[in-house]
Amino acid sequence: MLTGEGCPKTMLSIKDALDAVEGKWKLLILFTLSSGPKRFRQLAKEVSGITDKTLSKELKSLEGNRLVRREVFDTFPPTVEYSITPHGMSLGKVIEELHYWGLSHRKEIIGK
Structure with a gap:
């Protein structure tokens, strides 16, 4: 588990990851x-x-980060x-963990 203490390299790698998948659509x-x-379509x-x-803007960004290929x-x-x-x-494991966290969060906040 990350502690959030000290390591600038960890902060930089988290920032890089967030820059690549920022926003609600990517x-x-x-x-x-x-x-x-x-x-x-x-x-x-x-x-x-x-x-x-x-969608067009996000696809270009994802392509620039080599996450998506346009053919x-x-x-x-x-x-x-x-x-x-x-x-x-x-990013499959990240998306899967976000899915499970989202279910738990929904239950915590909404109760459903």
Whole structure:
């Protein structure tokens, strides 16, 4: 268990991780892509509540952090597909733990 004392390297690594997955959408996008590659419209539908502009911005950020791969197919019109990278899949345990913590938190706060 981390104690929160002293180590600047630990603080830096936590900051780096938070920078890569910041916001309320990135982990949801990664979770959605963990079931397989998706086109933009599929992602927009499955990540309920996200706007096209925000989805586009978050996908670019995830791609820049090598968590998501964007592949353009030579079709007419061009087909673009997004998939989670092995580096993105390495967040699986984090997402799973957030899921369990979220269930516990909901029970604590709401009682359901």
